[in-house]
Amino acid sequence: QIHLVESGGGLVQAGDSLTLSCTASDRTTNRYAMGWFRQTPGKAREFVATIGGNPAYTWYADSVKGRFTISRDNAKSTLYLQMDSLKAEDAAIYYCASRDIPLTGVDDYEYPYWGQGTQVTVSS
Numbered sequence: 656q657i658h659l660v661e662s663g664g665g666l667v668q669a670g671d672s673l674t675l676s677c678t679a680s681d682r683t684t685n686r687y688a689m690g691w692f693r694q695t696p697g698k699a700r701e702f703v704a705t706i707g708g709n710p711a712y713t714w715y716a717d718s719v720k721g722r723f724t725i726s727r728d729n730a731k732s733t734l735y736l737q738m739d740s741l742k743a744e745d746a747a748i749y750y751c752a753s754r755d756i757p758l759t760g761v762d763d764y765e766y767p768y769w770g771q772g773t774q775v776t777v778s779s
Contacts, residue, residue, distance in 0.1 A: 657681045657768040659751050664773030671741050671777075677734040677751030677770055684768075685729040688712075688754040691736045692763055693747035693775075700750070700763050704736060708757025716761075719745070743779040748772040 658680035667673050675691070690705035704715045704725040713725055724737040734751050752766035760766065 657684055657753055659684075659753060659768055659770035661749065661751050661770045661773040664749060664775045666776040666778065667741055669741060669743055669777055669779045672737070672739045673741060673775060674738070675736040675749055675751075675773060675775070677736075679732040679734070679753065682729075682732050684753045685727075685732060686757055688757055688759045689727065689734045690752050690754075690760065690766060691725060691734075692750045692752060692766075693745075694750070694772075695747045701747075702761045702763070703749070705759040705761060706734070707759045712759055714759050714761065738775075741775075741777045743777050746775055746777045748774050 661677045663675040686708045688707045691703040692700045694700040706713045706725045722740045726735045750772045751770045753768040
């Protein structure tokens, strides 16, 4: 069973930057596509970004394109989400997730493994 643990959430001001990390318990994830999703109360979980088993392949939601960067360090089995120019509407619980194949995906049902989430709060 793969366990994912997110960290790096917190309270920031609009316009600030924040980097989220997600460390996997199993190096198997190094071969798999991984992604970040977010959720606010009363709303469905929303796709943010994904990176393939080949890190050259990334995809972003339109709402974060140009502001967020997803990356991975396989030596550390760690996934990152660099968030710049944060807006109030970026506030959410952010979840990392792993697929069990190398191909990227934008739907949460494609990801069998999930972390517990980390809260990002943005004050305007």
